Amino acid sequence: MKLVTRATMLALGIIAAAGLSPAFAQDKDLKVGAIYMDAQGFYAGVRKGIQTGAADAGRKLNIIETNAQGDASKESSFIDSLISSGVQAIIVSPVSADGSSRAIRRAYDAGIPVVCYNTCLNDADMKEYISAYAVGDPYDFGSKLGNAAADYFIAEKKDAPKIAVLNCEFVEVCVTRRKGFEDALKAKVPGAQIVANQEGAVLDKAVSVASTMLSSNPDIDAFFGEAGGATLGAARAVKSQGKTGQVVVFGGDMTTEIAQELSDFTVIKAVVDISGQGLGKLALAQAIKSVDGQAPADIKVPYDIDVYKSSEDGKAWLKAHADGIP
Template sequence: MLPKNSAKLALSAILALGGLVSASAQEKELKVGAIYMDAQGFYAGVRKGIQTGASEAGRKLNIIETNAQGDVSKESSFIDSLISAGVQAIIVSPVSADGSYRSIRRAHDAGIPVICYNTCLNDKDMAEYVSAYAVGDPFQFGHKLGDAAGDYFIAAKMTEPKIAVLNCEFVEVCVTRRKGFEEALMAKVPGAKIVANQEGATLDKAVSVASTMLSSNPELDAFFGEAGGATLGAARAVKSQGRTGKTVVFGGDMTTEIAQELADNTVIKAVVDISGQGLGKLALTQAINAIDGKKPADIRVPYDIDLYASADAGKQWLTAHSDGVP
């Protein structure tokens, strides 16, 4: 047995060694891959959030970034490149709940933790291949907007409004957004009716589809845009078709142009949003935690959803995001 003083010295040495090992781990550069589904709007915000989070993390971080452009095959190729590059974690908003799982499984099988944000795989594959999912609840996303739409129609004394949906339902979160929207709206305005629902996620397509919807449904009272491109496209179509004051828009995802339209308040009446920058920071935090072997209490790590439902709210968003990045 060691004398008491010797035992204390030995314990001190062990603690000191542990401190050196911990400090060494903190100094080691971490290599993280980040894949964005687009380069604009929400995803530009996510990119800035990841970059800001990296500068504030107190760790040496090398972020390898790329843009999948909504293409599953490009996403798969990028994930393979990141695996070859030896990244220690991958942050991704999968293009397809079912189509993206093979490449994400390859990363998982290579021992690389995968962090989803905004979109992810189906529940079974997510549980098996994903370490964490940073997300604003898509049902609540739609529900908050449905509540706002219901309030608008009640104030306008419209008991049977006709609504068209411009969707992004090639990803599951958008299906869930619509379900939340419909539940909240119908609870407040039981006579409301969804008269059309077509894909229009990108701006150009949304303008075209919304214009056709207005021609086919001259009594259309409102649009629900499930994502940013759909929201702005619907607003532009309403204006170009001379429907300002007759057809309004409720939508998702803040951008400078959408905030300007909300501030004008003649067409867009309410917008729900998940901060791209905030979600990017949260996803990076989860990536670092995964590298360090820390698991979240629940695979879904929630982020707040904001509702902007007035002209003043639009103006306040523009002031807070003077650089235009959501």
């Protein structure tokens, strides 16, 4: 079992010396740092989930937050600011499994529990410096989408589809997503081929890269977008290149725009999603437990993965997320 952090032990000691119960500590306000990896809609959902989770837990939350913009140096600088400001916990989706370790270790050394969500550090550093990791299993994420893609190709009687990937593989979870996708797809459709794989996680870049892929590989049958920007970018490229009805998209991460495309069902055929709000709530719950000296014995705390693969699914998502926050 992971040891209680030094800061928590000290806090509990002070409480005991004052003759107060641990419940008193749990009623106090929380000062938490939250770091979002980029500006995609998923992180707006995480933010709302953190805020809602605080209200549900009966805690007043003072959240200090930033967007790392995919930059490990910005992430590192903000973690140092959070340490100096005296936060009680840090919630973060690390930019790099290896490159983010030093900054997170500084928080650990300062006695501040760190909770990962969505992405985390390499296994060795995660076990050493992380209190909890709220995550939807990335292999299962990819596998569910691979199965949906396989079912589509079987129904279309395409036994050797050619697929292009728009990736976010600067983070390890996206590499694992692709492995799950390929394994599930090829188990049902052995002739399936990945004919291109390039980075395109941000929407504007994804549109550009996908357009180039379509020009270079005119026989592409489908795109796999490993994250939200890639999914929507691929769909927009297909439409702008006049490939609607010829090329389809399977992707990750629901947003209003992606749900609208799924509802239309001419290009996007399936989306796999981990709720940003749900994951934010889970991450905050684990941060509160860590502050209270109750970090989980198993660092990885799983969260459900949803599959949407019909026009009706897209419409239902839009109705359930009228505010547009995933």
